Amino acid sequence: MDREAHDRLDALQRDPYPLYARARAAEGLTFVPELDAWLVARDADVREVLRRADEFSSVQALRPDVIPSPAAFAVLAGGFGGQPTVVSSDGPAHQRHRAPLNRGLSTGRVGELLPFVARRSAELIDEFEPHGTVELVEAYARRLPSEVVGRLIGLDPVDVPAAVYGSNRAEQLLFRPLPEDEQIAAAHDVVELHHLLDSYVRDRRAAPRDDLLSGMVEALAPEPGELTLDQRHELVSNVQNLFIAGHLTTTAVIGTAFLHLLGDRRQWELLCEQPESVHSAVEEALRYDTAVQGFRRTTTREVTLSGTVLPAGSVVFVAYGSANRDEQRHERPDVFDITRRPTRHVAFGYGTHGCPGSQLAREQLRITLELFSRRLPGLRFVDEGPGEMLPTLIHRAPEHLHLTW
Ligand code: HEM
Structure with missing residues (x-):
């Protein structure tokens, strides 16, 4: 990717909202070269694509923004990933991947x-409270969700930081130039990371426990006996996907919730004064700066959407983040x-692939907003104010949040 293309993608990732607004106002769909996809920007169109899952395949839902070099691919060949996961499969294959997640x-279970x-x-609050200041992303937003999803899956807490690190590296490799x-x-x-997860997968085949990982092994490899190499590849791909889907997104929304609550401090004060408003605060944080800005779909046949004819094989970027700012759906979006x-x-998608982790x-x-508003009502940005947003469309979040109280 050349420097100019890189800068254009970076700018779009840090602030996609002006593009969304233009695309919602335009006739039909807008092709966005930086995404190499047609942008589906209106709420009604987003829902229509997600409803028509047989015409809009998920096979490339998570197609990387950047294709790794052949040398990087050669290294990856020594790992266990690369198999379809619940997000990138359709029909019966999708249902097979999804069943243990619905149960877990x-x-x-939640x-x-x-x-x-x-x-x-x-x-976590106890740890930083005595210091009077905190960089919240590192000290809290990255930690709580990864520990929670690690526990859900069945990872030993000592392995969670390594799993977080490996997931961040996977995301950088596929989505950052x-x-x-x-x-x-x-x-x-x-x-x-693949080898770490593979050791867990084999362990749960040998000695199942009462955790989601054991449920996945049981569902994806139901026949007894040692796992085949293909099964290990499939399981590692799906466990990695679940770990990433479960923590980066929640980390992101904790970050943006504080960013906007403190950005307009009356909103924070309102939450502190009226604790019952926490439920609407959660929904507003999810809507306003949607963590997963969008995933891709690929047409399985010629389809007309919003007046635009898309030949078979066309890629669309289904922009949940834009739908959630659609003035036809939300007042003063x-x-x-x-x-x-x-x-x-x-914010959690819609239809067959809608998020199983939304609850x-x-x-x-x-819980986060309740505890912070009760214990640290004086919370505010330190002098320099909020920093930049991370350049990503799959877990929109502030890079840092330096706070005091
Ligand atoms: C605020 C946090 C979260 C947001 C914004 C979010 C958002 C989403 C969205 C938009 C999708 C739909 C993808 C598509 O249309 O292809 C999705 C799917 C998914 N999410 Fe979440 N998610 C969050 C938290 C979680 C958690 C906590 C878990 C699990 C512990 C999780 C697991 C998944 C999985 C496995 C899928 C794939 C489902 C499928 O393809 O059938 N997510 N999520």
């Missing part, structure tokens, strides 16, 4: 995790307002 993320969420949330030597280094880190009556947003994500954000 049921209301009852309920069992909540005492842990509340305890860890309080302990890196020089070749950095790509190779990132690929080695990703392979290390560009205003962050926790007093608005929650409207149905698409767990909402509960983590609710």
